[in-house]
Amino acid sequence: EDQVTQSPEALRLQEGESSSLNCSYTVSGLRGLFWYRQDPGKGPEFLFTLYSAGEEKEKERLKATLTKKESFLHITAPKPEDSATYLCAVQAGDSNYQLIWGAGTKLIIKP
Amino acid sequence: DSGVTQTPKHLITATGQRVTLRCSPRSGDLSVYWYQQSLDQGLQFLIQYYNGEERAKGNILERFSAQQFPDLHSELNLSSLELGDSALYFCASSVGLAGDLYNEQFFGPGTRLTVL
Numbered sequence: 001e002d003q004v005t006q007s008p009e010a011l012r013l014q015e016g017e018s019s020s021l022n023c024s025y026t027v028s029g030l031r032g033l034f035w036y037r038q039d040p041g042k043g044p045e046f047l048f049t050l051y052s053a054g055e056e057k058e059k060e061r062l063k064a065t066l067t068k069k070e071s072f073l074h075i076t077a078p079k080p081e082d083s084a085t086y087l088c089a090v091q092a093g094d095s096n097y098q099l100i101w102g103a104g105t106k107l108i109i110k111p
Numbered sequence: 112d113s114g115v116t117q118t119p120k121h122l123i124t125a126t127g128q129r130v131t132l133r134c135s136p137r138s139g140d141l142s143v144y145w146y147q148q149s150l151d152q153g154l155q156f157l158i159q160y161y162n163g164e165e166r167a168k169g170n171i172l173e174r175f176s177a178q179q180f181p182d183l184h185s186e187l188n189l190s191s192l193e194l195g196d197s198a199l200y201f202c203a204s205s206v207g208l209a210g211d212l213y214n215e216q217f218f219g220p221g222t223r224l225t226v227l
Contacts, residue, residue, distance in 0.1 A: 041221075042221070043220050045113070049213070097208075098156050098209055099216065
């Protein structure tokens with residue numbers, strides 16, 4: 001069964017303290033892996049798409065990487081405004097290409 | 112602002128009632144997706160339409176139905192509502208079909224449904 005697992009469930013960091021969020025997946029025929037940011041009560045905001053192992057994408061303090069079994073979202077010198085829930089989703093052929101979502105990592109950055 | 116609009120923002124209703132949620136996709140997007148997000152289940156895919164036709168179904172209850180109109184806006188109809196249907200309902204849109212490359216989904220602000 002296709003599955004997406006995100007860890008940790010929650011992460012508290014001090015402002016400026018870099019860290020990484022993990023998204024591991026078990027799917028057949030990965031088409032793409034997506035990262036979204038979601039603020040409380042709001043819709044998910046698209047961040048990155050990764051298509052092949054070894055691919056990396058960056059946006060401001062965020063960098064996403066992909067291997068054959070997992071993806072990491074690295075956050076460098078975070079600021080309080082980076083506090084949000086980060087969601088990972090995968091797209092695979094055996095799920096009719098619909099996104100399979102992880103439960104998210106709630107990130108809290110303390111000033 | 113993603114360019115996807117949803118109305119209403121909030122909806123409070125009673126068990127057994129029927130409601131309609133509305134979504135307008137980004138300009139140029141042909142696909143619309145509906146999701147349900149509750150505290151204990153995360154984001155659950157419900158249904159997808161592409162250019163007016165149903166293309167995929169996820170965990171959508173028989174009490175729920177949707178359609179996409181010629182102007183590409185979509186409506187999600189929820190009937191015989193139960194307490195457990197209380198959740199955030201999101202609409203997302205994308206340019207092409209689910210399996211296309213570079214076909215990221217962009218989400219609307221959601222409708223918060225409360226069933227009392």
